[in-house]
Amino acid sequence: FTSVFSAQNRRPLASYQPGEIKKLLAELLGIDHLRDLSAKAGEVAKLLTRSLDTLQRDVLTLTGKRDRAAVVAREIWQIGESLDAERNARDGESANAAKLLQERATLAAKQAANAGTEARLRELNQRKGELDQRAASLASDEQAASGRVLTRRSDLDRQV
Numbered sequence: 001f002t003s004v005f006s007a008q009n010r011r012p013l014a015s016y017q018p019g020e021i022k023k024l025l026a027e028l029l030g031i032d033h034l035r036d037l038s039a040k041a042g043e044v045a046k047l048l049t050r051s052l053d054t055l056q057r058d059v060l061t062l063t064g065k066r067d068r069a070a071v072v073a074r075e076i077w078q079i080g081e082s083l084d085a086e087r088n089a090r091d092g093e094s095a096n097a098a099k100l101l102q103e104r105a106t107l108a109a110k111q112a113a114n115a116g117t118e119a120r121l122r123e124l125n126q127r128k129g130e131l132d133q134r135a136a137s138l139a140s141d142e143q144a145a146s147g148r149v150l151t152r153r154s155d156l157d158r159q160v
Contacts, residue, residue, distance in 0.1 A: 072156045076156070083142065086141065090142070093131060100131065104125065107120060108121065
């Protein structure tokens with residue numbers, strides 16, 4: 001092998017670098033196409049790695065959004081529960097107001113017969129005014145809470 005190289009006025013085989021020897025052997029064995037395939041495979045691996053990284057980031061982002069949506073849904077449910085509790089309280093207050101109105105009507109009928117009932121009637125009228133204010137306050141609270149729930153739901157819909 002060395003005699004063939006020296007016969008062609010080439011440099012000695014020992015002076016070749018490992019890369020040069022590999023190149024010569026690849027030429028002799030005809031495996032250059034394997035290097036090309038290896039380079040292409042390396043490029044494909046790099047592209048796939050980048051794509052995988054992008055997909056993993058997307059998965060993490062979507063997971064975060066899903067968790068946030070669950071938290072928001074839980075908050076909406078809690079707000080709904082508190083609204084139901086306030087509605088029940090308002091209904092109780094309304095029933096109490098209706099009862100007081102009935103009591104006022106009865107007292108108005110007896111007013112002529114009993115002068116002492118007038119003082120009680122004034123107290124009931126005052127209580128009715130307070131209850132009306134409370135009912136109006138509860139109604140405005142319910143409207144405000146409903147508005148917040150609608151806003152929250154629309155925000156959630158836009159986020160999802």
